[in-house]
Amino acid sequence: MSISALEYAQKAEALCVLPDVYLRLKEIIEDEQSSLSAIADVLALDPALSATLLKIANSALFNFPREVDSISKAISILGTEEVHNLVNTYGATAAFSCVDSSVIDLDRFWEISVDCALICKYLAEKKRIKGGKGLFVSGLLHNIGELAILQSDVEKVKYCQQYDKNETPWQRQQDAFGFSYADCSVELLTLWQLPESLIAPIRDFHLAYGEERSPAASLLYVASRLALLNSHPGMYSKKHFVGVHILQDLDISMAELDEAVNFCNLEGLSILAALKLKKTE
Structure with a gap:
């Protein structure tokens, strides 16, 4: 009997628990009565999270003219x-x-995810995409379903990694599971109660080529494919792979795609390091 995307997500949720500080912060941030100082107080309890926040605040993602040197300043800015x-x-x-890094290449997984996130952020800001403010997170987590499924179905995940230029990763995923990793991502992020604004583009982006979807979903479609191209140079034709008519709808030129890739190549390693997503030797 086949397992649904939701069932895989439920199994992963039981195994991969969110940090306590995340749950507390989520509760405070979502409370409209909470003050900035209350958020800063909770952040200060977790040095790793505080350091991550400051590193990202000082990265090219935000490009502030002066160094952000405190949590309270980061929150206010x-x-x-x-x-x-x-x-x-x-x-x-x-x-x-x-996650067991012996089964899949985690470095490549996170590099593609971070590239997708950075491309989303760059193009969303440049083209002023409606609903694009949270697309960095959507891009980073759009494929997290692969890690969720990995917890309980290693062999099928290995099969899905064996795609080549004659097929896409998503075709393999549909063949193996009857759904894509993104569908499992949606289920897991819903179980974690992330904002719908972050989940909606992940739910819709695979449909953007054939159906009219939101600008945010269409941009995620482009970014996910551009990130894959960036990790597999020459495997696919960029012009056709990213969807010319979607680029036209978003008013994105091929030159702007190149700009976005250059941006993620310049900034990717610093974001991977800030989030501690890359293995150290």
């Missing part, structure tokens, strides 16, 4: 919505810190 996005990023990535 970034705003609670952006802090909430970063807390969601921290919680979801930390939950999968125990």
Whole structure:
């Protein structure tokens, strides 16, 4: 009997637990009566999260003219919505810190995910995409379903990694499971009660080529494919792989795609390091 995307997500939720500080912060941030100082107090209890927040606040993601040297300053400059996005990023990535790296190439997994996130952020800001503010998180977590499924179905995940230029990863996933990793990502992030604004683009982006979807979902479609191209140079034709008509709808040129890739190549390693997503030798 086949297992649904929701069932895989439920199994992973039981094994990959969100950090306590994430749950507390989520509760405070979502309370409209909470003060910035209350958020800062909880952040200060977790040195790893505090350090991550400061590193990302000082990265090219935000490009502030002066160094952000305290948690309270980071919160006041970034705003609670952006802090909430970063807390969601921290919680979801930390939950999968125990994944067995002998089964899949985790470095490549996170590099593609971070590239997708950075491409989303770059193009969302450049083209002023409606609903694009949280797309960094959507891009980073759009494929987290692979890590969820890995917890209980190693052989099928290995099979899905064996795609080549004649097929896409998503075709393999449909063949193996009857759904894509993104579908499992949606189920897991819903169980974790992440904001619907972050989940909706992940739910819809695979449909963007054939159906009219939100600009955020369409951009995630482009970014996910561009990130895959960046990790597999020459495997696919960029012009056709990312969807020319979607680029036209979003008013994105091929030159702007190149700009976005250059941005993620420049900044990817610093984000991977800040989030502790890359193995150290």
